[in-house]
Amino acid sequence: MDGDPPGAAARMRDVARVAQVSAMTVSRALKDPERVSPEVRARVEEAVRRVGYVPNRLAGSLSSSRSNVIGLVVPSIDNSLFASTIQGISDVLRRHGHELMIASSGYGEAAEEAAIRAFLGQRVAGLILHDTTHSPEAVAMIRRAGIPVVENGTLTRQPLDMVVSYSNHDAAMAMTRHLLRLGYRRIGFVTLPLAANERSRDRRRGYAAALEEAGLPYDARLVLEVPPGLAAGVEALDRLLAGGGDPDAIFFAGDVLAIGAALECNRRGWPVPGRVAIAAFDNIDLLGHLVPPVTTLRLPRHEIGRRSAEVLLDRIEGRATGPLAVDLRFEIIHRAST
Amino acid sequence: MDGDPPGAAARMRDVARVAQVSAMTVSRALKDPERVSPEVRARVEEAVRRVGYVPNRLAGSLSSSRSNVIGLVVPSIDNSLFASTIQGISDVLRRHGHELMIASSGYGEAAEEAAIRAFLGQRVAGLILHDTTHSPEAVAMIRRAGIPVVENGTLTRQPLDMVVSYSNHDAAMAMTRHLLRLGYRRIGFVTLPLAANERSRDRRRGYAAALEEAGLPYDARLVLEVPPGLAAGVEALDRLLAGGGDPDAIFFAGDVLAIGAALECNRRGWPVPGRVAIAAFDNIDLLGHLVPPVTTLRLPRHEIGRRSAEVLLDRIEGRATGPLAVDLRFEIIHRAST
DNA sequence: CCGGGAGATGATACCGCTAACCTTTATTCG
DNA sequence: CGAATAAAGGTTAGCGGTATCATCTCCCGG
Numbered sequence: 001m002d003g004d005p006p007g008a009a010a011r012m013r014d015v016a017r018v019a020q021v022s023a024m025t026v027s028r029a030l031k032d033p034e035r036v037s038p039e040v041r042a043r044v045e046e047a048v049r050r051v052g053y054v055p056n057r058l059a060g061s062l063s064s065s066r067s068n069v070i071g072l073v074v075p076s077i078d079n080s081l082f083a084s085t086i087q088g089i090s091d092v093l094r095r096h097g098h099e100l101m102i103a104s105s106g107y108g109e110a111a112e113e114a115a116i117r118a119f120l121g122q123r124v125a126g127l128i129l130h131d132t133t134h135s136p137e138a139v140a141m142i143r144r145a146g147i148p149v150v151e152n153g154t155l156t157r158q159p160l161d162m163v164v165s166y167s168n169h170d171a172a173m174a175m176t177r178h179l180l181r182l183g184y185r186r187i188g189f190v191t192l193p194l195a196a197n198e199r200s201r202d203r204r205r206g207y208a209a210a211l212e213e214a215g216l217p218y219d220a221r222l223v224l225e226v227p228p229g230l231a232a233g234v235e236a237l238d239r240l241l242a243g244g245g246d247p248d249a250i251f252f253a254g255d256v257l258a259i260g261a262a263l264e265c266n267r268r269g270w271p272v273p274g275r276v277a278i279a280a281f282d283n284i285d286l287l288g289h290l291v292p293p294v295t296t297l298r299l300p301r302h303e304i305g306r307r308s309a310e311v312l313l314d315r316i317e318g319r320a321t322g323p324l325a326v327d328l329r330f331e332i333i334h335r336a337s338t
Numbered sequence: 339m340d341g342d343p344p345g346a347a348a349r350m351r352d353v354a355r356v357a358q359v360s361a362m363t364v365s366r367a368l369k370d371p372e373r374v375s376p377e378v379r380a381r382v383e384e385a386v387r388r389v390g391y392v393p394n395r396l397a398g399s400l401s402s403s404r405s406n407v408i409g410l411v412v413p414s415i416d417n418s419l420f421a422s423t424i425q426g427i428s429d430v431l432r433r434h435g436h437e438l439m440i441a442s443s444g445y446g447e448a449a450e451e452a453a454i455r456a457f458l459g460q461r462v463a464g465l466i467l468h469d470t471t472h473s474p475e476a477v478a479m480i481r482r483a484g485i486p487v488v489e490n491g492t493l494t495r496q497p498l499d500m501v502v503s504y505s506n507h508d509a510a511m512a513m514t515r516h517l518l519r520l521g522y523r524r525i526g527f528v529t530l531p532l533a534a535n536e537r538s539r540d541r542r543r544g545y546a547a548a549l550e551e552a553g554l555p556y557d558a559r560l561v562l563e564v565p566p567g568l569a570a571g572v573e574a575l576d577r578l579l580a581g582g583g584d585p586d587a588i589f590f591a592g593d594v595l596a597i598g599a600a601l602e603c604n605r606r607g608w609p610v611p612g613r614v615a616i617a618a619f620d621n622i623d624l625l626g627h628l629v630p631p632v633t634t635l636r637l638p639r640h641e642i643g644r645r646s647a648e649v650l651l652d653r654i655e656g657r658a659t660g661p662l663a664v665d666l667r668f669e670i671i672h673r674a675s676t
Numbered sequence: 677c678c679g680g681g682a683g684a685t686g687a688t689a690c691c692g693c694t695a696a697c698c699t700t701t702a703t704t705c706g
Numbered sequence: 707c708g709a710a711t712a713a714a715g716g717t718t719a720g721c722g723g724t725a726t727c728a729t730c731t732c733c734c735g736g
Contacts, residue, residue, distance in 0.1 A: 009482065009483060011691095011692060011693090012692065012693065013692080013693095021715075021716090022715070022716050022717080023692090023693080023694095023716095024693095024694080024715075024716065024717080025714085025715060025716075027693070027694060028694095028714095028715085031694090035713085035714080035715095036714075036715085037713085037714065037715090040714085040715085052478065052479065052482050054455060054458045054459050054479065054483075055459055055692090055693085056400075056459065056461060056691090056692055056693070057459045057460050057461070057693095058396050058399050058400045058405075058460065058461050058691090058692080058693090059400050059691070059692035059693040059694085059721090060692080060693055060694070061396050061693090061721095062394075062396045062397050062400055062691090062692085062693075062694095062721050062722065062723085063692075063693045063694040063695080063720080063721050064693080064694055064695075064721085065721070067396075069439075069460070076425065077421055077424045077425045077428055078418070078421045078422050078424070078425035078640075079421070080416070080418050080421065083415055083416045083417070083418065083421050084416050086415045086416070086440075087414065087415045087416035087442065090415055090440065090441065090442055094441065094442075094452075094453075097456075099439055099441070099456060099457075099460060100439065100440055100441070101407075101437055101438065101439050101440075102424075102428065102438055102439075102440050103428065103432065103437070103438070104425065104428055104429075104432075114432075115432075117392060118435075118437060119437075120392045121392050121393055121394065121395045122395050122396065122407070122437060123394060123395070123396050140390065141390065141392065144347065144390050145347060145392075229623075230623055230624065230627050256623075256624075259624065259627075260627065263624075263627045263628065263629065264627075266604070266629050267629050285567075285568055285594075286568065286594075286597065286601075286624070289568055289597075289598065289601045289602075290601065291601070291604050291605050302416075349721095349722060349723085350722065350723065351722085351723095359685075359686090360685065360686050360687080361686095361722090361723080361724095362685075362686060362687080362723095362724080362725095363684085363685060363686075365723070365724060366684095366685085366724095369724090373683085373684080373685095374684075374685085375683090375684065375685090378684085378685085393722090393723080394721090394722055394723065395723090396721090396722080396723085397691090397721070397722035397723035397724085398722080398723050398724070399691095399723090400691050400692065400693090400721090400722085400723075400724095401690080401691050401722075401723045401724040401725080402691085402723080402724055402725080403691070677736100678735105678736095679734105679735100679736095680733105680734090680735100681732105681733095681734090682731105682732090682733090682734100683730105683731085683732085683733105684729100684730085684731080684732100685728105685729085685730080685731100686727105686728080686729075686730095687726105687727090687728075687729090688725105688726090688727090688728095689724105689725090689726085689727105690723105690724090690725085690726100691722105691723090691724085691725100692721105693720105693721090694719105694720090694721085695718105695719090695720090695721100696717105696718090696719090696720105697716105697717085697718085697719105698715100698716080698717070698718095699714100699715085699716075699717090700713100700714085700715080700716095701712105701713085701714085701715100702711105702712085702713080702714095703710100703711080703712075703713090704709105704710085704711075704712090705707105705708105705709100705710090705711100706707105706708100706709100706710105
């Protein structure tokens with residue numbers, strides 16, 4: 001504003017000159033105002049305003065070896081389930097003056113490793129990883145960097161460091177039990193690709209565990225692996241009903257599969273649960289508005305984000321140490337579709 | 339790997355020592371391998387591997403005053419429409435070795451300003467802003483920083499720098515015309531809060547323009563402002579039908595409002611478009627799967643992200659200069675609901 | 677046989693900030 | 707009243723890279 005030489009951002013020494021103090025005093029006035037006399041503080045603040053000074057955090061972090069950036073790797077940004085978690089993380093970080101860098105791994109370990117490497121290059125203060133399996137090199141890099149990490153895809157048994165999640169195994173088991181309790185005996189199970197991540201595998205184990213507990217056989221004709229998406233839900237519905245397994249209920253363990261299937265039932269005029277019962281895995285708003293509303297699980301997506309950021313900051317700011325597993329529970333929402 | 343002193347990340351000089359060259363040569367071998375002899379390059383690469391070196395980009399950026407970080411401010415991360423755009427941005431940036439920082443403004447100029455200030459503090463190489471109105475201080479800071487900016491909420495007439503978007507005005511006008519062409523005469527219009535952003539205002543202007551063009555009056559009883567969300571769509575449906583305006587079609591100009599309304603019609607057993615026609619604004623997958631499938635607009639959400647990142651990188655890497663407006667068109671998807 | 681340009685590498689001085697230590701000037705109290 | 711202590715501010719030396727220029731070798735043509 002004051003005849004700033006355009007093209008060159010104001011530096012601390014410019015502020016210092018205007019305020020007639022040393023650069024160090026400017027630094028203190030901004031970071032630790034208590035340590036500077038009120039008059040000087042006022043002069044500095046005024047000078048900051050006049051020259052339009054925005055502190056260079058690159059220099060600051062380099063000098064103090066302290067960063068205020070957190071790196072987040074999610075399989076995909078374009079997925080409302082992850083988006084809730086991201087929003088939760090973002091909310092907490094902003095309140096604490098931290099920044100968020102995001103990368104998507106596209107469901108692959110190699111891409112995750114590249115993202116982690118890039119983040120470590122930026123000297124992030126901590127990492128949040130959605131996936132719970134990682135390339136050996138990624139693990140080695142994180143170990144070397146010695147920064148805190150939170151994983152939050154599932155309550156994995158072998159966490160890198162901290163985990164904030166819910167048990168996908170227990171959730172799937174609980175829903176399967178719920179269906180069994182309601183009297184369904186031939187329960188179909190539709191899952192996203194099992195090879196992609198531990199979450200899906202946990203869910204299938206949970207489904208199988210509930211069947212076993214009930215003394216029912218695991219029938220491969222009742223289990224289907226499909227890609228994500230509405231259309232895949234429709235396809236799964238068809239294939240399961242035609243597959244000889246004769247399901248009386250179908251548990252769609254992920255994504256929007258259940259929505260696709262439920263709408264397809266509407267379209268065909270099939271009564272639900274008369275023709276077949278439908279249960280979903282995620283508490284997408286919409287499920288409650290369908291006809292009939294669909295039974296599902298309430299998962300703490302947003303809370304996972306919030307707590308992940310919190311435990312990470314606790315570690316970064318020295319309020320906590322060591323591994324930690326936070327189990328944020330789930331809950332069954334029973335509706336008319338079962 | 340090699341007896342690395344834990345807790346201390348390897349620096350370039352450590353690599354240099356192992357490779358028996360100067361730090362400068364390491365720098366060159368990594369950034370501009372052509373300028374280093376093959377033997378030395380190999381030694382450096384080997385040394386990098388042995389010490390587990392990850393270049394410190396804070397130091398690099400500080401020294402070269404070149405950053406590879408882009409800042410993005412969206413109103414909300416937790417909204418699938420923005421999420422598509424973010425994914426598009428992220429995809430392009432990753433291919434070019436750039437990083438993405440995200441902040442959400444929560445639909446407020448003050449929060450946007452804070453996010454921009456934080457990003458400028460990180461010395462981002464460029465900014466992408468979803469909103470198209472900004473606080474004067476935000477504008478001043480961006481000007482001072484002299485970095486390229488892309489706005490992408492709507493094809494605003496007074497861009498800060500570059501715009502990549504579609505015309506919300508023209509899109510709403512096109513849909514209203516479409517309804518008029520189909521013979522609807524009492525067209526209701528449901529919008530998100532007009533005060534929140536230019537996009538909503540553009541859409542309402544477009545609606546009004548189409549009516550005027552057709553010689554129809556603007557009837558305030560047919561226009562409703564509601565918060566986002568499925569439930570608000572239901573509420574809007576009720577209020578418009580009871581409001582005395584007697585609509586024969588309703589154009590829901592945003593969010594998931596139309597979905598809420600369409601499902602409510604199902605629930606009540608109302609024929610659509612018999613009782614009332616329904617049109618939506620965004621190409622949410624689901625709209626095509628409802629009964630009946632809902633007429634809507636195909637908006638280039640993902641493409642906006644991709645192109646935004648591309649034009650920004652063009653400027654950052656010196657392949658382009660000056661303002662630029664990219665109009666990514668929209669398209670009407672006519673379905674059975676109208 | 678020597679001047680000179682190209683190619684490879686090194687030395688040095690920063691980038692903008694903060695940690696750590698130092699000086700100066702009150703302030704306190706035995 | 708003087709030594710001890712605190713409060714406020716300054717000085718200096720990096721943080722880990724890169725820009726810039728200098729140096730050294732090698733090879734060429736005249």
